[in-house]
Amino acid sequence: MAFRSIYMIFILLGVVWIAGCGRQSVISDPEMVETLHGKEISIISFWHTYSDEETRVLEEELIPVFERQRPNIRVNSINLAVNNELRNTLITLASSNRGPDVVRIELAWVPEFTHKGLLEPINGYSGYGDIIRLFHREAMRVGFDQKQLYSLPLDIYVKSAIFNRELLERAGYSEPPRTLQDVIEVARQNRYTIGLGGWEPWDTLPYIYSLGGALMDDHFTKSTGFLNSEDTVQAVEVLNSLYRENLLHFSSMNDRSDNWIGVKTGNVLMTDEGPWYYSKLEGAELDRTLKQTVPVPFPRGNGSASIMGGNHLVIMKGSRNPVQAWTFMKWMTGKEAQLTMAKTGLIPTNLEARFAWTVNRDSYLYPYVEATDDAFLRPPVKNWGNIEQVYTGFMSKIFLGELTVQEGLDRAAAEIDILLGDTD
Numbered sequence: 001m002a003f004r005s006i007y008m009i010f011i012l013l014g015v016v017w018i019a020g021c022g023r024q025s026v027i028s029d030p031e032m033v034e035t036l037h038g039k040e041i042s043i044i045s046f047w048h049t050y051s052d053e054e055t056r057v058l059e060e061e062l063i064p065v066f067e068r069q070r071p072n073i074r075v076n077s078i079n080l081a082v083n084n085e086l087r088n089t090l091i092t093l094a095s096s097n098r099g100p101d102v103v104r105i106e107l108a109w110v111p112e113f114t115h116k117g118l119l120e121p122i123n124g125y126s127g128y129g130d131i132i133r134l135f136h137r138e139a140m141r142v143g144f145d146q147k148q149l150y151s152l153p154l155d156i157y158v159k160s161a162i163f164n165r166e167l168l169e170r171a172g173y174s175e176p177p178r179t180l181q182d183v184i185e186v187a188r189q190n191r192y193t194i195g196l197g198g199w200e201p202w203d204t205l206p207y208i209y210s211l212g213g214a215l216m217d218d219h220f221t222k223s224t225g226f227l228n229s230e231d232t233v234q235a236v237e238v239l240n241s242l243y244r245e246n247l248l249h250f251s252s253m254n255d256r257s258d259n260w261i262g263v264k265t266g267n268v269l270m271t272d273e274g275p276w277y278y279s280k281l282e283g284a285e286l287d288r289t290l291k292q293t294v295p296v297p298f299p300r301g302n303g304s305a306s307i308m309g310g311n312h313l314v315i316m317k318g319s320r321n322p323v324q325a326w327t328f329m330k331w332m333t334g335k336e337a338q339l340t341m342a343k344t345g346l347i348p349t350n351l352e353a354r355f356a357w358t359v360n361r362d363s364y365l366y367p368y369v370e371a372t373d374d375a376f377l378r379p380p381v382k383n384w385g386n387i388e389q390v391y392t393g394f395m396s397k398i399f400l401g402e403l404t405v406q407e408g409l410d411r412a413a414a415e416i417d418i419l420l421g422d423t424d
Helices: 002-021 052-069 084-095 109-115 128-134 137-143 165-170 180-190 201-210 230-244 258-265 283-292 322-332 335-342 351-356 366-374 384-399 405-421
Strands: 033-036 039-048 073-079 102-106 152-158 160-164 194-196 248-250 270-273 293-297 307-315
Touching: 039 322, 052 073, 052 322, 052 335, 073 322, 084 109, 102 109, 102 322, 109 137, 109 307, 109 384, 137 152, 137 307, 152 322, 152 366, 160 165, 160 258, 160 366, 165 180, 165 283, 165 293, 180 194, 180 230, 194 201, 194 258, 201 230, 201 307, 201 384, 230 248, 230 384, 230 405, 258 270, 258 283, 283 293, 293 366, 307 322, 322 335, 335 351, 384 405
Parallel strands: 039 073, 039 102, 194 248, 194 270
Antiparallel strands: 033 039, 102 307, 152 307, 160 270, 160 293
16 A cells, blocks of 8 residues: 555656646657657557456556557556556646546546536547447436546456355255345255345445335435335345344455355355455365355346446546547447456446357356346435545434435435535
8 A cells, every 4th residue: 555655656756747847858858759760759648446357457468559550659557556546646736737548447437527517529530429329228328418528448346256166055955036025045955154244335235226226216316215216225234134143244344255255165155246356366265165155147037136346448647648538438348458358257338349248148247248238326426425425424324224225215315415416
């Protein structure tokens, strides 16, 4: 963490120094323009948060191909950790028109950055009309604001249910139950544990939605009448009852990784996680985990259950090469680049790539890909960070017995409505 902090400080200082130098030379301003054999070469900065393997594919396979196809553009790849430190750095830089050219950011940041005026609208660039029809419909919703588009969806991910194979067989199941109600029945009959990460929306909403609840209306404008509706109250009552029966385990109260271990060792019947549960493993460890577990789309109930997250590409305010940045964005979200990155397990947003991508039914990725067709979107609203804190705070009070379910959800919905209506 200390290293990351120092690194971000150096990035800030470096950008300030570059901006102060102006367009004097290649040496003093390397992000501007180089001259090579009498031809101008634009260098664009690309900040991203890819994993080590994803970064290897980006830098060894994708960028070299892009640069061969676009010999007047060079890409400076900068890999950073995704955290509030990065978010605050981007806000600071873009607020003073010194942002990097292209950034891969969490979809939850896009509405906030758009509202703060930190992103360049992209619907005026060449080829815009030809490509927007190529993307996953739900993922595209994130970047629109006031009839302007500010981002392109790069990759999406969902959570799937992961079951312990041996516990299922002991309960008489050759495959996991299809509904959450059936999973709960198996847990109660056999005193099996269901493992959740924590009280946050990302961890609890799949269960609430599967049991018939909701967080907001379909247009993300109102929470009252949805989060505190009769259906949502009943859904949370079910989860709260399981918690009181010691059948629901929140790993955030201990070590957040213990559900990962528990579902492999037989201490947890079911947990839910993104594809990184498996993609972080390799060789014998991956083979062993696949023998011990069964990944499936999240058990359905009365509606969608899998929650969708993902990353978008944006051009930051202050980009010195916005046209070249747009060229790179289009290329990275194109069919071939998306298929190349899909080798790392990232699910394409480009529908041409998605339909061309063949995933074996026996692959751990198959249930994740299958779930993207029926996933609900994590709300793309500018105050999501604050809404998440309100939601998590009241959920913790409910499960710790400080508030009744109805009282907690009433108060949470009222506070979320205020945040949704905030125009500042």
